[in-house]
Amino acid sequence: MKTSLLSIAVLALSCSLSAQQEKQPSGPPPPITIRPKQSPPPPLPKVPDVRQPGETGFSIGAMAWFPVQSPTFDKGYNSGFLDPSRTKMPGKPKYSPEADLGIALGLHNALRFSYFQDRASGDFTTGQQVHIWNTLYPAGAFMNTDYKLQVVKLSFDYLTWPYPVESRKFRLKTLWQVQYLNIKTSFNAPLLPTTDSSGNPLVDSSGNPISYQTQGSKSIIWPTLGLGVTEYVSRHMRLEANASGFGLPRHATIWDGDASANFRYGHWELRVGGRAYHFKTSPQGDFFLSNTMVAPFAGLRWYSQ
Secondary structure (H helix, E strand, C coil), rough: CCHHHHHHHHHHHHHHHHHHHHCCCCCCCCCCCCCCCCCCCCCCCCCCCCCCCCCCCCCEEEEECCCCCCEEEEEECCCCCCCCEEEECCCCCCCCEEEEEEEECCCEEEEEECCCCCCCCEEECCCCCEEECCEECCCHHHHEEEEEEEEEEEEEEEEEECCCCCCCCCEEEEEEEEEEEEEEEEEEECCCCCCCCCEEEEECCCCEEECCCCCEEEEEEEEEEEEEEEEEECCCCCEEEEEEEEEEECCCCEEEEEEEEEEEECCCEEEEEEEEEEEEECCCCCCCEEEEEEEEEEEEEECCC
8 A cells, every 4th residue: 555655656746747847948048138227317407597686796776765745743642741742844855865785695685775864954933832852932933943864774685486586587575674763853943032131141940041942863773574576577677666664553663665667777777766755753752753755766776797
C-alpha cells in the first residue's frame, strides 16, 4: 500500500514538471525594451511685473490750492464763562502751498511725507460782546485778525489689490497715516482806548497796561485711515483719487480727500484737480477751531525713475 502511494506521488510530480517545461518557450528570452524618460512640460511664460512712476525710486512734488473758506473760532465745553465766543475769521488766502516727498518701499508701495499751510488776515466789527482767548471785546469793536494753519502728514500707501499686479493698470491702496495739525490765531482791537482822558495808560485789575491784542493756538495729532485708487489710462496719463480721516464724537476730527488728472512727460508730471480738507480741534477744552476747505489745485511732480 505504501509503495502504491509513493508511486502515485512520483507520477504526479513528473506530470507537473512536464507541464511547466511545455509552457516555457524555447529559444533565447525576448529583448527588454527601455522607454526614454519623458521630460516635464515647459513652464508657462512669466508675465513681467510692471512698476509705474512712483513705485520705484523717489518723487518730489509741489502744488498750490486755492481755498476761500476761513476757520471758525468758538468756546469749548470747559470755557468756564457765559459770554459768546463764536467768530468767523475774515480774510481769504491768495493760495495755500503744499509740498510732498515720496519714497518707494517694496513692490508698488510708497512712504509719503507732505506739508501744507493756509494763512490769511482780515478785519471785522463785533456785533455783540465776545470773549476771545483771554480778552473780552465789547460790541461794535473794530477787530484785526490773523491765522496760520499748518499740516504735516506721514502716509504709508500699501498696495491692496490687485496682487500680483503684473501688467494691470489699476491700483487700490490702503492709506495708513499720521497727521499733525496746528492753527495759530491772533486778534486785536486797535481803536479801543488804552489811555484815559489825561493820557494815562489804562490798567487791568493786576495793574498791567490794558492790551487788546491776544493770541493762542490749538493742535491735533491723529492717526488717519483711508483708501486710494489709481488708473493708468495711458503711458502719459493717470487718474487718481484718495480719501482718509479719523475722529471721535465730541473730540477732534480730521478728514481730507482729493481727485486729480495727471499728465506725465519724461520725469515730470502735471497735476490738476480738486481737494478738500476738514478739521475740528477738540471742543473739550476752553476754545476750539474748525474749518472745511474745498478748492481746485494745480502742481508739478518730479520722478527719479
